[in-house]
Amino acid sequence: MNVNIMNVDYSTKIPNNVNLSEDRQVLKALEGWHPGYIDWWNDMGPDGFQQSLVYLRTAYSVDPRGWAKFDYVKMPEYRWGILLAPQEENRVIPFGENYGKPAWQEVPGEHRAMLRRLIVIQGDTEPASVEQQRHLGKTAPSLYDLRNLFQVNVEEGRHLWAMVYLLQKYFGRDGREEADDLLRRRSGDADSPRMLGAFNEATPDWLSFFMFTYFTDRDGKMQLHSLAQSGFDPLSRTCRFMLTEEAHHMFVGETGISRVVQRTCEAMRAAGIDDPADVAKVRALGVIDLPTMQKKLNLHYTLSLDLFGSEVSTNAANAFNAGIKGRYHETQIRDDHRLQNSAYPVLKLVNGEIKRVDEPALTALNMRLRDDYTQDCVKGLLRWNKIISTAGYEFKLSLPNVAFHRAIGEFKDIHATPEGVLIDGATWDRRKDDWLPSTGDGDFIASLMTPVTEVGGFAPWIAPPKVGIDNKPGDFEYVKIET
Numbered sequence: 001m002n003v004n005i006m007n008v009d010y011s012t013k014i015p016n017n018v019n020l021s022e023d024r025q026v027l028k029a030l031e032g033w034h035p036g037y038i039d040w041w042n043d044m045g046p047d048g049f050q051q052s053l054v055y056l057r058t059a060y061s062v063d064p065r066g067w068a069k070f071d072y073v074k075m076p077e078y079r080w081g082i083l084l085a086p087q088e089e090n091r092v093i094p095f096g097e098n099y100g101k102p103a104w105q106e107v108p109g110e111h112r113a114m115l116r117r118l119i120v121i122q123g124d125t126e127p128a129s130v131e132q133q134r135h136l137g138k139t140a141p142s143l144y145d146l147r148n149l150f151q152v153n154v155e156e157g158r159h160l161w162a163m164v165y166l167l168q169k170y171f172g173r174d175g176r177e178e179a180d181d182l183l184r185r186r187s188g189d190a191d192s193p194r195m196l197g198a199f200n201e202a203t204p205d206w207l208s209f210f211m212f213t214y215f216t217d218r219d220g221k222m223q224l225h226s227l228a229q230s231g232f233d234p235l236s237r238t239c240r241f242m243l244t245e246e247a248h249h250m251f252v253g254e255t256g257i258s259r260v261v262q263r264t265c266e267a268m269r270a271a272g273i274d275d276p277a278d279v280a281k282v283r284a285l286g287v288i289d290l291p292t293m294q295k296k297l298n299l300h301y302t303l304s305l306d307l308f309g310s311e312v313s314t315n316a317a318n319a320f321n322a323g324i325k326g327r328y329h330e331t332q333i334r335d336d337h338r339l340q341n342s343a344y345p346v347l348k349l350v351n352g353e354i355k356r357v358d359e360p361a362l363t364a365l366n367m368r369l370r371d372d373y374t375q376d377c378v379k380g381l382l383r384w385n386k387i388i389s390t391a392g393y394e395f396k397l398s399l400p401n402v403a404f405h406r407a408i409g410e411f412k413d414i415h416a417t418p419e420g421v422l423i424d425g426a427t428w429d430r431r432k433d434d435w436l437p438s439t440g441d442g443d444f445i446a447s448l449m450t451p452v453t454e455v456g457g458f459a460p461w462i463a464p465p466k467v468g469i470d471n472k473p474g475d476f477e478y479v480k481i482e483t
């Protein structure tokens with residue numbers, strides 16, 4: 001492994017470990033794109049706090065033993081860089097029809113369109129979430145949380161840079177056009193929305209933010225894992241480094257929800273409430289009741305399931321065959337990595353019933369990745385439920401059935417309860433507010449969202465974290481709002 005690749009060159013305008021100073025054409029293209037990016041950040045990035053000093057980590061290396069340093073930065077001055085994981089020598093394509101052949105260092109001509117499309121779709125999600133979260137700074141429950149929000153935001157910005165680098169370097173003129181379009185689309189815009197549904201939804205409050213970073217960033221994790229297997233080596237290396245940063249985003253989600261659950265349980269105990277389903281009583285304490293958390297979870301989990309696409313998909317089969325997009329942990333799976341003759345069970349609607357049906361494993365790859373995702377999601381639920389049971393309550397948070405509240409795939413045209421019982425449209429309309437956040441639920445949560453900006457202070461609906469970022473003490477000033 002070459003030592004230079006480990007450390008990032010900060011001498012060019014765009015920090016990088018891809019030797020941009022000797023790749024003048026790409027450097028020029030990226031420098032040309034930079035002002036538009038800064039304009040986008042100023043218009044669509046965090047609303048307010050742009051002149052505040054935020055205690056952020058910046059990547060200075062891709063060495064897994066130590067890759068980031070923390071310091072106070074004004075967000076518009078964050079050094080968004082291009083960082084690829086080190087090239088593995090003699091890496092081969094780990095799956096598909098080209099299994100075992102050397103990984104591509106250039107775009108294979110016959111798969112150019114497919115690769116570009118996958119890179120653009122991934123790239124589009126990165127700025128989208130920044131747009132969705134731009135208003136949250138105004139209601140942050142603490143400086144610690146405010147800092148975490150901004151850390152996630154600047155890193156999503158960097159992930160956009162990561163995808164734009166691939167487009168500019170490997171896709172010529174149409175790559176440049178796609179890079180410009182990534183700055184043109186807007187989350188939730190009627191004329192020019194972001195490409196995927198979940199990225200056009202609002203993130204109205206901090207509970208949504210935690211649910212989003214737990215469930216939707218985790219979809220990102222699964223997609224990045226599959227692309228990290230890619231036979232197109234620059235994409236693989238890009239995604240491998242992105243995953244290092246992505247872990248923190250999901251940490252913010254998991255611990256955020258844990259802290260909300262914790263605080264609610266403490267408040268219920270202190271008030272002598274025995275029934276966590278007594279919503280009015282719990283809300284009167286100024287904390288978020290567990291049934292409402294379940295509704296938020298139902299919403300964000302199902303929106304995220306839709307991101308996996310149709311259960312049965314020839315696009316997914318083609319991308320696998322081509323060696324472009326693999327499976328989660330592909331290299332650790334023990335099979336032929338070609339899947340020409342294997343099957344995979346898919347949940348389908350058969351004569352009005354939800355059944356498992358064997359499909360060719362190749363076309364069932366979206367379903368498989370979604371199953372891996374669901375298994376990954378369960379870990380958080382176990383932790384949250386542990387907090388609830390330790391506090392002495394019977395209540396359990398759970399993942400709804402995959403037929404519930406879907407807009408894509410097998411179950412998009414039917415209605416089902418969170419338990420997976422099929423119901424008609426009238427029943428759905430009558431009961432959906434029991435399962436998904438209603439306007440009233442949203443108003444209640446919004447009423448709690450008053451900002452806390454004193455050093456070491458926390459809003460009363462959320463518990464403080466167990467440990468600080470970068471091992472800082474509880475009274476650390478993570479954001480210097482006035483500078």
Ligand SMILES: [Fe+2]
Pocket residue numbers: 126155156159220246
């Ligand atoms: Fe990201």
Ligand SMILES: [Fe+2]
Pocket residue numbers: 156217220246249
């Ligand atoms: Fe993320």
